Amino acid sequence: MAGSGKKTEEVYRWLMAYIDENKFSGNLRLPSENALCRRLDMSRETVRAALDRMAQEGLVRRVKGSGTYINKEIALSRELGIGSAPLKIGLILQGQDTNANSELLEGIKSVLPADQVDLRVFFTDNKFSNERSCLQAVVHQNFQGFIIDGVKASLLNPNLDCYKEIYRRHIPVIFYNNYYKNLRCPRVIVNDTECADRLIGLLIERGHRHIAGIFVYDNYQSIEKFQGTAAAMQKRGVEFQDDYIKWCVSNEAHDQRFARFIDRFLKGLPKYTAIVCCNYMIYRLVRRVLEEQGKRVPEDCSLVCFDYSGPDWEAEGITCSVHQGRQMGRLVATQLMTMIERRDCDDKNYTYVMKPKIYEGTSIRTL
Numbered sequence: 001m002a003g004s005g006k007k008t009e010e011v012y013r014w015l016m017a018y019i020d021e022n023k024f025s026g027n028l029r030l031p032s033e034n035a036l037c038r039r040l041d042m043s044r045e046t047v048r049a050a051l052d053r054m055a056q057e058g059l060v061r062r063v064k065g066s067g068t069y070i071n072k073e074i075a076l077s078r079e080l081g082i083g084s085a086p087l088k089i090g091l092i093l094q095g096q097d098t099n100a101n102s103e104l105l106e107g108i109k110s111v112l113p114a115d116q117v118d119l120r121v122f123f124t125d126n127k128f129s130n131e132r133s134c135l136q137a138v139v140h141q142n143f144q145g146f147i148i149d150g151v152k153a154s155l156l157n158p159n160l161d162c163y164k165e166i167y168r169r170h171i172p173v174i175f176y177n178n179y180y181k182n183l184r185c186p187r188v189i190v191n192d193t194e195c196a197d198r199l200i201g202l203l204i205e206r207g208h209r210h211i212a213g214i215f216v217y218d219n220y221q222s223i224e225k226f227q228g229t230a231a232a233m234q235k236r237g238v239e240f241q242d243d244y245i246k247w248c249v250s251n252e253a254h255d256q257r258f259a260r261f262i263d264r265f266l267k268g269l270p271k272y273t274a275i276v277c278c279n280y281m282i283y284r285l286v287r288r289v290l291e292e293q294g295k296r297v298p299e300d301c302s303l304v305c306f307d308y309s310g311p312d313w314e315a316e317g318i319t320c321s322v323h324q325g326r327q328m329g330r331l332v333a334t335q336l337m338t339m340i341e342r343r344d345c346d347d348k349n350y351t352y353v354m355k356p357k358i359y360e361g362t363s364i365r366t367l
Contacts, residue, residue, distance in 0.1 A: 095123030107329020150178035186350035195356035196228025207367030
């Protein structure tokens with residue numbers, strides 16, 4: 001029951017963010033229950049429980065045969081006042097990894113008490129258009145600061161003008177994970193180059209030379225992981241082969257249908273003994289593909305994973321870098337509060353690079 005309650009809370013928070021994003025627009029209809037189940041990978045019972053709670057609070061109304069709609073009057077009245085907290089902080093998430101988001105949020109809340117900070121959560125779904133709509137809406141709503149996970153950060157962002165307007169208004173912004181190099185904002189990130197060196201080093205120490213990798217090319221984190229992987233191989237005299245790398249976009253990594261492309265990629269390789277997964281979601285897809293191919297880990301294929309955000313890395317036995325969501329949340333909230341107190345918007349030693357947390361499991365076979 002405790003786990004069920006936590007999942008219901010996750011859906012509730014996602015829906016609250018959806019309402020915050022849409023209450024100023026003409027789109028007042030919520031996604032259908034089926035769409036929410038697919039989007040959030042939750043059961044119908046969990047989604048329905050969250051919707052029931054929102055209906056009881058008057059935030060949504062159900063129209064038989066039509067759908068569930070935002071109660072705009074209630075949503076706007078929440079915005080207009082009436083919180084007693086002296087600070088209003090915006091948290092803008094990609095929203096695709098619920099495990100990572102939950103841990104990050106817990107860390108942030110441990111630093112920003114509810115009686116002192118009104119924390120508003122928004123989701124971009126890693127889309128530029130959603131990020132723009134969100135930034136255009138919140139810039140005029142008297143926020144004192146923002147914590148942001150950048151959208152497709154390795155690409156040229158079309159929303160830099162929105163960030164420049166926030167900067168002009170002297171509102172502090174701090175990024176975590178993904179950030180925009182064109183901006184002077186601080187960030188809290190993990191040293192992914194060091195992380196790659198340690199993970200790939202473990203594979204090579206066990207005799208692996210034919211190493212495949214699956215990376216996201218529109219995610220700045222993943223680019224650094226790839227660069228670190230290539231450098232770790234070259235440093236140890238292992239030939240880097242382009243054909244052994246599979247690239248994808250962020251949304252594919254969160255789509256179960258991407259499994260068939262992974263299957264085709266692996267079957268097309270002449271020989272591989274290990275696979276590097278650039279995040280937890282890709283790892284889950286790779287495990288599924290290997291099982292369908294009848295391959296065992298580590299007997300037939302060794303695996304390592306960056307940013308394992310599930311709570312079960314020890315039970316899973318996966319050699320990985322453990323996602324440090326709570327610690328990152330605490331750090332990013334602490335740095336932002338200092339910026340607000342000092343009225344700083346530029347990066348004056350607020351950037352923090354975290355050391356990776358490596359867990360050595362049983363997923364690497366010694367050749």
